[in-house]
Amino acid sequence: MGESFTFSGVMISLAIVMIFITLAYVILLAFSRQSGEICGWELRGAWRRIAAVARTTVAEGVRVRFASGFAAVILIAVPLFWLTADGDGTVKGRIQMFITYSLGFAAFMLALLTIFFSCRSLSVEIGSRQIYAIATKPMPRWQLLVGKWLGIMLFNVTLLLVVFLGAWAGTKATVSRFKSHLARELVTYCALTEDQAAVAVAALDHVRGIGKQGADSPVIDAWAEALGLPKEKIIEWRTKLPESTRVDVRRFDEVRRQVMVARASISPPMPDLNQEIERIYGKLKTADRLPEDWSDRRIREQIEAELRGALTTIQPGMARVWKLAGPRPETGPEFIMSVRFKLQASRDLPAVTLGEMALEKDTLICGWGVGNPSKANYVERQDVFPVRTVNELEIPVNCIEEDGTIQLAFANLDPRQVDVTIDLPDDLQVLYRVGSYEQNLGRAFLAVLIPLTCLTSFGVCASTFLSLPVGSLIIVTLYILSMSMGFVAESFAATPEYVPEHPPLSYEIRRAAIGAVDWALYIGDVDPVRKLIEGRAVDWPLIWQNVWRHVLLKSTIVMAAGVMIFRRRELASVIV
Numbered sequence: 001m002g003e004s005f006t007f008s009g010v011m012i013s014l015a016i017v018m019i020f021i022t023l024a025y026v027i028l029l030a031f032s033r034q035s036g037e038i039c040g041w042e043l044r045g046a047w048r049r050i051a052a053v054a055r056t057t058v059a060e061g062v063r064v065r066f067a068s069g070f071a072a073v074i075l076i077a078v079p080l081f082w083l084t085a086d087g088d089g090t091v092k093g094r095i096q097m098f099i100t101y102s103l104g105f106a107a108f109m110l111a112l113l114t115i116f117f118s119c120r121s122l123s124v125e126i127g128s129r130q131i132y133a134i135a136t137k138p139m140p141r142w143q144l145l146v147g148k149w150l151g152i153m154l155f156n157v158t159l160l161l162v163v164f165l166g167a168w169a170g171t172k173a174t175v176s177r178f179k180s181h182l183a184r185e186l187v188t189y190c191a192l193t194e195d196q197a198a199v200a201v202a203a204l205d206h207v208r209g210i211g212k213q214g215a216d217s218p219v220i221d222a223w224a225e226a227l228g229l230p231k232e233k234i235i236e237w238r239t240k241l242p243e244s245t246r247v248d249v250r251r252f253d254e255v256r257r258q259v260m261v262a263r264a265s266i267s268p269p270m271p272d273l274n275q276e277i278e279r280i281y282g283k284l285k286t287a288d289r290l291p292e293d294w295s296d297r298r299i300r301e302q303i304e305a306e307l308r309g310a311l312t313t314i315q316p317g318m319a320r321v322w323k324l325a326g327p328r329p330e331t332g333p334e335f336i337m338s339v340r341f342k343l344q345a346s347r348d349l350p351a352v353t354l355g356e357m358a359l360e361k362d363t364l365i366c367g368w369g370v371g372n373p374s375k376a377n378y379v380e381r382q383d384v385f386p387v388r389t390v391n392e393l394e395i396p397v398n399c400i401e402e403d404g405t406i407q408l409a410f411a412n413l414d415p416r417q418v419d420v421t422i423d424l425p426d427d428l429q430v431l432y433r434v435g436s437y438e439q440n441l442g443r444a445f446l447a448v449l450i451p452l453t454c455l456t457s458f459g460v461c462a463s464t465f466l467s468l469p470v471g472s473l474i475i476v477t478l479y480i481l482s483m484s485m486g487f488v489a490e491s492f493a494a495t496p497e498y499v500p501e502h503p504p505l506s507y508e509i510r511r512a513a514i515g516a517v518d519w520a521l522y523i524g525d526v527d528p529v530r531k532l533i534e535g536r537a538v539d540w541p542l543i544w545q546n547v548w549r550h551v552l553l554k555s556t557i558v559m560a561a562g563v564m565i566f567r568r569r570e571l572a573s574v575i576v
Contacts, residue, residue, distance in 0.1 A: 049139045053147025054154060061117060061155040070113040071159055077109075078102045078166040082173065089244075090251040091178040095259055096533040098170055103529045106163040107448050111479060114156060114452050118459025119471035121148040122566070127467065131571055142563045145460055149559065152456045157449065164445045168438070171260070178252060179204065185245045190237040199226050204252065210336055210394040211253050219253055257336055258392060262435035262443075262537040265340070267425030268322040268408075270311070277303050314420045319367075319411040324430055326404040329397040335433055338394040339368065339408065342427040345387045346419040354415060362387050364420060369409035371399035382413065392431075406430055434537050443538035444528035450546050454523040455479065457555035461562030465569065482521035489514050523550055 061067045081101040087093020122145075125131045134144060179201045186197040203226035209218045215235050223234045238246060280303050284290050290299060314320050329335065343364055351361045359365065363384050371378040377398045385391050400406050408430075412420045422428050455475065462471035481488065524546050528538050 046140075046143055049143050050147040050150060053144055054151035057121065057148055057151025058155050058158075061152070064117075064120075067113060067117050067155075070109060070116075074106050074109050074113075074159060075162060075166075077105055078163055078170065081105070082170040091174060091248050092251040092255050092259060094174050095171055095255060098174065099167060099533050100529060102163065102167050102170065103444070103448070103532070106160070107451075107529070110156060110160060110163075110448075110452060111455055112476070113159075114152065114455045115459050115475045115479060116468075116472050117155070118148075118152050118456045119463050119466070119475060120468050121152065121460055122463035123466060123468045123471060126571065141566050145464070145559065145563055145566060148463075149456055149460050152460070153449075153453065156452050156456070160445060160448060160452075164441060168441055171437075175252075175255075178248060182245065182249065185241055186237070189240045189242065192237070196227060202226070207253060207256060208334065210338075210396065211250075211257055213250070217250070217253070219249060257338070257394070258535045259533065260437035261433055261535045262437065262440035263431040263535050264327075264434045264537050264539070265429040265431050266324050266326050266406075267429050268324055270308075270424055273304055273307050276307060280307075309421075312421050312424050314410060314412040314422070316412055316414065316417045316419070319409055320422075321407065321409045322428070324406040324408065326400065326406045326430060327432060328402065328404045329400040331397070335397055336394060337397055337400065337406075337430060337432045338392045339370075340390060340392050340429045340431055341422060342390050343385060343387045344421040344423065344427075346421070349387065349414075349416055349418060352416065359384065359416075364412075364418075365414045366420070367409075367411040367413050368393055369411070370395045371407055372401075373409075395430075431535075440532060440535075440538055443540065443543060444532055447524070447526035447528040447538055447543055447546070450526065450543075450550055451523040453551045453555055454558075457558040457562075461558045461565070464562045464566040478521055479523075481517075482523055485514075485518045485522065489518070520554075523554075 061071075082098055085094055085097040085101055087095075087097035122131070125134070183194070183197040183201045186192045186200055187194060192200065200223050203222040204219065206226075207218050207222045212218065215231065220231055220234050220238065223229075224231045227234070238249075241249075277300055281290075281296075281300060284299075294302075326337075329337070343366070345362070345364065349359075349362050349364065352359050363386050365382070365384050367380060367382040369378065369380045377396070379396055379399050381393065383393075408428075410422070412418075414420075458475050458478070459471065462475055466474070526538060526542055526546055530536075531538050
């Protein structure tokens with residue numbers, strides 16, 4: 001055994017040495033001038049030639065009608081959306097809708113522009129024979145492709161940078177428009193002088209801390225401090241404002257805390273139920289209570305569904321407690337924590353009247369407790385919240401333990417005797433500030449570039465052997481297919497819910513094929529626009545994960561394939 005192991009080790013070592021020698025020889029041969037084309041893989045002066053091709057490509061993007069037309073549509077759409085986006089009529093709704101429409105539309109249009117422009121990059125030059133003037137110059141073909149890719153990406157980066165600057169400016173303009181309107185309302189309805197109104201509006205930039213309603217609002221405190229007046233006087237002024245303006249002031253404070261910010265999230269961990277499932281299954285089997293017409297897998301799935309339901313359902317008059325491992329709390333007023341939750345009721349809730357309290361349709365009375373009940377910093381809040389709607393409840397930082405442990409308690413207090421379900425982990429999260437809006441916008445900019453990088457690589461590769469119409473059609477089809485892979489997997493019954501108890505070979509082949517296509521076509525899963533409008537941080541780890549998978553790996557493989565195809569393609573036939 002020992003001699004066999006030694007012989008195997010020696011043979012493996014020799015094989016590794018031979019592989020390294022072969023790779024070194026191939027690399028040396030590839031980067032020599034005798035590699036089959038002019039200059040081959042030579043690196044000397046590569047950057048100068050690549051930069052020249054990139055500059056020409058950018059100029060071509062400005063000159064070509066369809067590219068400049070796409071760019072004009074994108075640049076015109078941003079201010080147009082700023083003028084028309086209204087949302088729910090409040091300043092928060094306008095900002096969220098403007099961000100959604102401007103960035104979402106720009107990302108989609110840039111994807112189409114990238115596909116058409118990259119597929120045109122070489123195919124038109126080859127078709128019109130302009131490539132002859134380039135191919136005869138002392139420039140390797142791989143440098144031509146890299147220059148084309150770099151030029152298209154520079155064109156994309158420039159357009160996208162203008163779009164994101166426009167989105168930032170539009171957001172600030174919406175805030176400025178709200179402040180101007182508020183200043184006029186303060187002068188008109190509250191009899192403030194223009195100087196006092198200007199001071200009150202400027203004080204909005206200095207509001208800090210968690211949001212509260214009514215007289216406890218931090219906006220009231222900021223106005224009282226800035227104007228040097230008692231809170232009672234400020235409250236009196238506030239009641240004179242129109243209802244729409246008072247709502248706008250409250251929603252503007254939500255913008256500060258929930259939109260123009262970068263927040264990370266944590267959720268309650270779901271326990272591992274496998275051991276409990278097997279215990280219950282074994283108990284049922286011992287008692288001979290297993291359904292005869294059910295498979296073992298279906299029985300286990302039913303047990304798991306009942307266990308999860310017991311963990312996520314709160315019956316009338318009952319409570320549930322969760323513990324989350326969060327970050328160490330900070331003492332500054334900028335560090336705000338909030339509980340984001342969505343309640344599901346087991347049935348429709350009619351409107352009822354309880355004494356002096358009127359409960360609207362599909363609303364629930366519930367209570368939240370934050371912190372350790374045995375400590376003085378424990379906080380409770382009882383309120384009415386709508387069901388099937390995302391709600392946010394801000395919590396004091398001093399309720400959090402020093403090590404970051406967050407204890408949440410939920411009580412179902414609704415008198416209509418309805419079960420409440422909180423689907424974990426998506427429908428219960430704790431959000432906390434980790435950065436500014438501008439930082440989050442910068443990370444979103446990088447996230448949008450990731451799919452554009454992949455599409456550029458696919459298009460440039462296609463242009464080496466396909467015409468513009470064919471290449472564009474194929475890449476657009478693949479792009480649409482990549483965005484609908486979930487539907488495709490479900491259509492082929494390759495999702496987890498369709499897995500049979502004993503999967504046949506045909507299912508495994510189908511699942512492997514769908515997985516391979518998904519990996520090959522998928523071009524990013526950061527979803528930055530949705531995170532921006534919710535004030536969620538576009539995470540660096542997720543960005544780097546997508547950069548490694550889609551930019552460094554997938555794009556490099558596709559571009560390498562394009563280089564190999566282009567180096568072996570005969571650009572002109574010799575007629576004798």
